[in-house]
Each structure stands twice: as C-alpha cells, then as structure tokens.
Amino acid sequence: MSQAGEPLFPTFVVGSLPRPVWVRELIERRKRGEVSAAAAARVLDDAIPAAIRMQEAAGLDYVSDGEWRRESYVKVFADAVAGFEPDLIAGGRGAAYPAVTQPLRQERAIALDEARFVQRSTTRRTLTAVPSPYTIARRMWSPEHSIAAYATREDFMEACIPIINGELQRLTSLGVDAIQLDDPWLALLVDPDYRARMEIEDVDHEIEMAVQGVNGAVEGVDHPLISVHLCHAHANRQHSTRGPYDLIVRALGRMNVHRFAMEFATPDAGGIEVLAQFPEDKLLGLGAIDHTDINVETPETVVERAEAAMRYVPAERLTLNPDCGFAPSSINPMDLDEAYLKLRALCDGADLLKSRHGGDAA
C-alpha cells in the first residue's frame, strides 16, 4: 500500500461472511424475542472465533467478525439508535427494513463491541464496517413513515452524521486497523432503471449527499485507513442494479477517505476501464472475487483481474478484496465453504502477484 515497506497486494474482506443455518436461526429467534440479546451474544461469542479462524486459514491480512451478530449491514445502526420502527420499508426479495419515525437517540455504540471482540480474537489486522450516512438515509427514511420525525431525507441524514462520526472516533481510539463505510446506495445510482424506479430526477444532488455524508462522518477522525465500500447490492446471487461507475467515479476524489473497495469481478459492474478516472491519491480495493458466481475462482483468475486493474492503478495503490460481503443480510443463504475457497483463491492470487511484481510472498 502507500506506506513504505508495506507488502504489496494486501487482502481484505469486505465484512460479512455466510452464516451456518443454526446461526441464521439464532439471529431470527433473537429478533422475535425468543432469545435474549445477552444469551444470543454469549452463543455468538463462541461461534464467531470460527469465522475468524476461517479467514486466517484463507490467508487474509485484514479480517472481520463476518458480521455474524448483525441482522444486516445497515440495520446495525437502528439496533443501536432509538427512533426506528421495524419492518416498515419493503426491501425486495422478502427483506424488510426499519423506518425512522421518531427523533434519533443513540442508546449504545454501533460496532465498538464487535470490533473489540475481533481485536482480541486474532493477531491479524482487523476491519470494522459501519453503514454510511447516505445509505442509512436512503434505506431507512420514507415519506410515508418518517416525515413527522424528519421532514426530509436530507434532514435525517444530517442527524445520522454525528452519530457515525462518533462511532468512527471510538473505533479509532480502540485501534481498529481498517474502518469502512458501507455506501452501496451511492453505487446503485449508476443504473438508469434504478433511478427511474426510485423516481430520482436530480442524481447530482444524490451524489453530493453521499459525498457530504462520508465527509461529515470522517471529519476530525484521525485514522490512517478509512475505506468506502461501493457495490450493486445483492441477495441470492443477484445484484439489485448494474452498470459501470462512470457517473460517480469523479465524486470519489472528493471523499476524504483513503481507499475504495469496489466490485469489479462481476460483469454487472460494467468493466474495468472506468479506473482510468479513478482518483490518483486513493487506494483501490479491487473486487477480484465474484460472490454471485457459484464457481470458485482460481488464483490465476485473481492475478488476471489484478493485472487488468494495474493498467490503470499502480501496484502500490492496489489492495484486493471480494466484490462485496458474502452475506450482508442474515437471511442471505450463501455457502460458508464456498466463501472460504473463494477467499483462499484471493489470497493465493495475492501471493502469485507478489512473486511476479515484487513485495514479499507470504
């Protein structure tokens, strides 16, 4: 990476990993109130080290807790902050999301306990993700349910920013090695069919909201490795949208973060040529594994994908990750062994790249 002496091609997860069926059932039973949060947490404390060991076995440099405690990557915000009512907003494919209905009031930290647990459970570097203000505002505000609490989506996002900023400050104080803001809803904007479905007419305003959301979230946060993750969102191996990032790539340069973890392995991301416009002062987290493809990539495929990206982004600014988390929602039925094999291919590919392009092979 950019720091002198760092090995090239460091490998990251995006965050979530598939859960065994019994863990998915535990999350559902916790949601229905059949298991207390404390009892579920004790079981998850026993289960999550296996998810961490799996990432270590695959060879990853940056590991997470697989987000096994979360019902979803974005609902984790509503779990820690009061003001939401559950399951009011349909999310497609049977998912439902909370809507903000009251002024926000933070009850506890969002991801700090998760981060602390991962930190003490591994000697690898750790990554913790939190949802971005823009994605929270797109996902959990609706005109039908939310206007009494926040007259506009913009007002709601403004209220989210200091909460996310406080969380990033706490994660920084804890010493988390990599912090990530998940902002898939920025990437969704590139698809004209999606914009029509969502009746988005002023896309520049939406992009600006995302930039302001990220910059507000990181303001005053003195951390060396803050990423933003962008993707086309997925469930059941299908993306919600498709298309190249041309519409948003220029805006990335205005975000005060260090790295962008983006989908590029899937054909739905529309090709790698857009990297010609990728900002020159940012690290790229190249999506080199397609989680929607049931076939496990070979390390050579990872090398090919990375070398294609290196036509635009030098090795010193290239990091490797899967396109997305494997199961951003607890109801996503992905296969844990498949995820392991794909992550191992990613890391074996990174070793091949180090032997070809310099940097220490692990």
Ligand SMILES: [Zn+2]
């Ligand atoms: Zn994603």
